[in-house]
Amino acid sequence: xxxxxxxxxxxxxxxxxxxxxxxxxxIHYTSQDISSxxxxxxxxxxxxxxxxxxGVFLLRGSLRAVPTITWFAAFGISNLVxxxxxxLLFFKPAELWAIEFRLDPVGFSRSFLVKIISIGLLYWxxxxxxxxxxxxxxxxxxxxxxxxxxxxxxxxxxxxxxxxIMHFTQNSAAGAKAVELARSQYGNNYKYYLTAISWTxxxxxxxxxxxxxxxxxxxxxxxx
Numbered sequence: 001x002x003x004x005x006x007x008x009x010x011x012x013x014x015x016x017x018x019x020x021x022x023x024x025x026x027i028h029y030t031s032q033d034i035s036s037x038x039x040x041x042x043x044x045x046x047x048x049x050x051x052x053x054x055g056v057f058l059l060r061g062s063l064r065a066v067p068t069i070t071w072f073a074a075f076g077i078s079n080l081v082x083x084x085x086x087x088l089l090f091f092k093p094a095e096l097w098a099i100e101f102r103l104d105p106v107g108f109s110r111s112f113l114v115k116i117i118s119i120g121l122l123y124w125x126x127x128x129x130x131x132x133x134x135x136x137x138x139x140x141x142x143x144x145x146x147x148x149x150x151x152x153x154x155x156x157x158x159x160x161x162x163x164x165i166m167h168f169t170q171n172s173a174a175g176a177k178a179v180e181l182a183r184s185q186y187g188n189n190y191k192y193y194l195t196a197i198s199w200t201x202x203x204x205x206x207x208x209x210x211x212x213x214x215x216x217x218x219x220x221x222x223x224x
Contacts, residue, residue: 019051
């Protein structure tokens with residue numbers, strides 16, 4: 001039991017360091033005109049604040065924070081792993097994956113590397129916080145030590161649900177309308193892939209990726 005403060009401190013230091021790096025990575029890419037292929041990594045880079053906050057609690061030796069941080073680590077592991085498979089198999093056209101890799105193999109590989117490192121980091125945090133000294137100290141302090149099964153299930157379900165929603169939207173009348181408008185504005189030299197859509201006060205705004213064998217670029221269309 002006496003080893004648990006050292007474990008919490010170690011995880012806290014790593015979490016803060018990675019969180020700061022994550023925030024710097026996020027700021028760097030959002031400050032540039034990066035194509036939509038980077039949106040995937042940007043969405044997770046914004047989690048740097050959570051890593052820093054979690055690290056501060058752990059550095060202070062807070063056993064109360066351990067179940068919450070463990071829960072989010074479990075959710076992140078299952079969500080990231082599921083999102084990789086759903087995106088590879090269902091979310092994005094295989095042709096677009098191939099073109100992205102051919103045009104920018106370094107950037108393409110880096111985006112996947114960020115995902116893999118994130119999964120590894122979350123797994124390490126989870127295993128550290130599920131170590132026997134931490135569980136023993138948490139139990140004696142009256143905090144939960146149960147396995148966060150619901151977090152794992154919710155992580156998988158949210159990734160599958162998001163993929164299902166986007167698949168439905170891409171094949172809906174609104175998705176077809178977005179592609180039609182993009183083609184009328186940017187020409188028939190591109191194929192168009194819907195990445196996001198929003199409805200606000202009767203206005204519809206859609207974001208798409210326009211691509212061919214030589215170029216990939218983000219485009220946006222609006223209509224009422």
